[in-house]
Amino acid sequence: MKNYIQPGAMMSVTAPATVASGAGVLVGMLFGIAATDAASGASVEIATAGVFDLPKTSAQAWTAGAPIYWDPAEAEATSAADAGNVLIGCAAAAAANPSATGRVRLNGAVPAAAVPA
Template sequence: MVRVTTPAGGVASGDALIVGRIFGIAAYSSTEGDSVELSTIGVFQLPKASAAVLAVGGRVAWDNTAKEVTTPAAGRFPIGVAVEAAGNGVTSVAVRLDGVATAAA
């Protein structure tokens, strides 16, 4: 767990959040300016870009505009690997967060 300051708009429990170079899942709801703990490793079921085709063990990234997991590409934040296959039309996927603080690709 990593403690960060909640950004503008606040965050709900279970929401994905990028703070600087850290990606994590909020452990609880928090209002703007308060602290919140983010899980940066572990397996989480996350929303997925419907058209993205992900293989077990394939690298995945977070599209912070659409707020969903997708394939790595420029402007997307690398977050870990898919732990299940998720094809076209599937709207969520289990992802193992790798806890690596990084910048968008």
């Protein structure tokens, strides 16, 4: 195929803020995990698929398979489908309330809400 670019599991994006390796990066509706540290405005590789331990809303209990969102205001994963939160995948394992991290399987897809009607 002449028009094939790449699998898309790793993508280069412009860091919207200073990010550390392993941190969540949200660019529009594209979410991934930074592979390296990057300054705001610099190019950074992000993993858009896979299973990662991410900071989570501590006061939530997750069940395996529950939908998980990224809260850009708090820079953490959450089970709350609040306005402004972006669906990033599902819980790969149960997480207790309280706990600081949760295991998330990234879906690698742009949420349907981002598709114009």
